Amino acid sequence: MEFQFSTRMHSLSGTATREIFKLLSRPEIVSFAGGLPANEFLPVADIAAISGEILAADSARKVLQYGVTEGYLPLRELLTGYVKDVGIEGAELDNTLVISGGQQGIDLMCKVFLDKGDVVLVEDPTYLAVLQILHSYEAKPVGVKTCKDGLDLGDLEQKIRALKPKFIYVVPTFSNPTGKTYSAANRKGIAGLAAKYQIPVLEDDPYSKLRFSGEPVPALKHFDEGGYVVYVSSFSKILSPGLRVGVAVGAKEIIRKMTIAKQGSDLHTSSLAQAITFEYLKRGLLYPNIEKALPLYRSRKNAMMAAIKKYMPKEFVHTDPDGGLFIWGEFPAHIDTVKIFPEAITRNVAYIQGKVFYADGSGLNAIRLNFSNESLERIETGVKALEELFKEKIVAGT
């Protein structure tokens, strides 16, 4: 039989990460393709103790019953204060929505703002899933040029004026895929343009707490003038991705619409997962666990940087992030990292092809490397395998 699927589905296929995720089960493959937090620091014992207490308490039935769409009230209350840690002051309950992971925050923002054909400005390159989600709303992602400090503000303003985007999507801290961080001045500039042209900004911040060097920069929302910035964060990278809990903070009108949109999407986020997240934060366990994890992230990033320096050809131009999960690298323009990918797999190393992060499908010569989920030894082995593969291609000019 033939089914008449919606137009939005025509352009959608499983994202590269999801397909590659399946490959990762083969243990001989050194995977730089994932975006997983380090397994070692998933706080299994704390979560076990907390969920035991939640389910033994008189209030256990409450977390197993239906809850309200806005989120588990103690968690929402706590989150209004939690975001102060990234410089977001004055958040109240009505500004705060619990979401089922950061992905849902992006989806709800799209649901609330986008009609077919609308333009959304994104960084070039940007988080690949946002491109997929935008296509699912039949919207048009357009890439904005970058500079050393963040977005190229001139290009941003020009594209705001020319394209009248519905919103701007950015990952300003330890960006996925590049690992770069926008300067405070650049954030202020983006927030200023948002206010000037009354264009909402979706600030996606899953990584900022994973900083292992350099000085913290306040959230872009800290510079918000007039409520145009919606801040979305997630507990996936700092507590547990399997729980699927995140938070959106924004203007009351926007959060109200996102709440109504969420009601149709999944009614509410798993209450048990919300209660676990609440207790974990309330008990002050988050920051000590991150502190414990950071040396591992730092050492793995350093191992990857050292291996790149040791093995990779000088033609490989790459970032050197102060946190997060990713290094971004670019080969000479003639290298096609999509075509080469199957060969990488036969050499037991995986990366993500740069192409999937570009609104216009360019970036064929780039790769994203994740350093957080392999041992130091395997990181060296993997980079060496990449070098052998790409050196051939660079020399061959193919």
Add this chain to the structure above:
Amino acid sequence: MEFQFSTRMHSLSGTATREIFKLLSRPEIVSFAGGLPANEFLPVADIAAISGEILAADSARKVLQYGVTEGYLPLRELLTGYVKDVGIEGAELDNTLVISGGQQGIDLMCKVFLDKGDVVLVEDPTYLAVLQILHSYEAKPVGVKTCKDGLDLGDLEQKIRALKPKFIYVVPTFSNPTGKTYSAANRKGIAGLAAKYQIPVLEDDPYSKLRFSGEPVPALKHFDEGGYVVYVSSFSKILSPGLRVGVAVGAKEIIRKMTIAKQGSDLHTSSLAQAITFEYLKRGLLYPNIEKALPLYRSRKNAMMAAIKKYMPKEFVHTDPDGGLFIWGEFPAHIDTVKIFPEAITRNVAYIQGKVFYADGSGLNAIRLNFSNESLERIETGVKALEELFKEKIVAGT
């Protein structure tokens, strides 16, 4: 400031249930407005024991890490067999998707099939949230007439031919809101028309295991000819709504598209919630707990039927369900249950206005009564309060 929200948001407001849900926190109000499973039978101790074991096991990290969109593999495998209990044979892994509650199943079906302006046929009256979700896709719900056995097949066929709907949505067992169950012959008839006209059917089945009298009827999907029926069920009413776990079973092509759609919505369902659901089912705890709960549901339904018989005026025409959570009743045509609602609240009783369940906003004279979450005494008190309120109105003719 003014935000330019998407067109879909213009017609959306919080649903009646969500707003009413907030009222329910006032303990003096006897609430017939909810749709919650009985608190008494949320298996708190079993879930506590299971989650303790899951989080103490070597595999604990697996349920706290990212998972695949399709769902936690052991649960998916188990669910292919689980649906045999409602007469669905031959489900394989590729036919089976774990979803974040039944609501997400409806949302994904819409995402996969609907373009703006598309028609979806629903029962008149139908589950109110499906109407909201359809509006969020800018689709047009059209009501199909009913008969004693289920949908009026003549009206269904005529509307299929005239309106070329993208799919048909039904709750064939203990329908929300009416509590009615379609006969096997009626299900066969619907499945036959679906195949004849190649129109998918979304069968929403959250309630069928809550049968306290009468004989089980196989799922509509049991009568599926050619893969047109997508079966969606949920563990909210029989295990715990707070976990947000459900299942969709359908043709591989449709399930594949729903999986891609789900990836953008929430990446995957909470792995901890999935693992708990898996263990609960695997250990054979589901049916014994339902067996323990059914006498309570039966006694509460009987108490409501007895109170209706004792107090309510003969002009109140109502259903007498064999399971589920709801009784549906209709007053004479001049009664406006929306207008009267605030008075009901002042008399400390809450119901849901029939209007919200109709695609065309009719049903002003009807109410939905939930019997599952109040004590026998409070059920009698509440029905008596309704009687006092509505008798006045019927006599007054307003």
